[in-house]
Amino acid sequence: MALSDQQHAVLEFLERYLTTKGKSPTMAEIQTHFKFSSSSTVHHHLQKLETAGHIRRTPNISRGIEIINRSDEHGETEIPLLGYVAAGKPIITELNDEWLTIPRVMAGKKRTFGLIVRGDSMSGDGILDGDYLVIEASETANNKDIIVALIDDGAVVKYFFQEKGQVVLKSSNPAYKPIKIKPSQRFLIRGKLLGVLRLYARHRK
Helix, strand or coil: CCCCHHHHHHHHHHHHHHHHHCCCCCHHHHHHHHCCCCHHHHHHHHHHHHHCCCEEECCCCCCCEEECCCCCCCCEEEEEEEEEEECCCCEEEECCCCEEEEEHHHCCCCCEEEEEEECCCCHHHCCCCCCEEEEEECCCCCCCCEEEEEECCEEEEEEEEEECCEEEEECCCCCCCCEECCCCCCEEEEEEEEEEECCHHHHCC
């Protein structure tokens, strides 16, 4: 079944919402986003998408929309590009209303977002200054996970280790010493690395 331009737009909105927030939007959120005059218009478009096999709805659940072809490796989706993260000393710079287009297969099951690398402390893993990181939101990590973490007022991308009750963040570039988190420091895990995107021209000499 062919979709109208409006139905394509609704489907793209559903995919973006699921990727960035890890859950489906409510009927009211869809209506507000598209400024539809009534909820019946939302029902109409969702029914068309369901009949065409693009979504599945669970009755009587406010966020019960599932993208059937979301696991398809073909196609692209967009994730919010939140700012810069240090591969070195902690930094963070926020970006407003910026988006990064990624292959759909790269998106995580939970909320997914992008960051831009500053520094070379993770160059041993091919993570270079200016690369785009695709991050899946998480507040926990296992040893050897590559994570994004907040340390006081800055953010870093490092290997996570817990050694004798102390959190230690390590680089893959031997020029950088491990960061041992002190009890007095504010430390929060914000996500795990899913993938790296690179613009070739940025690294040409």
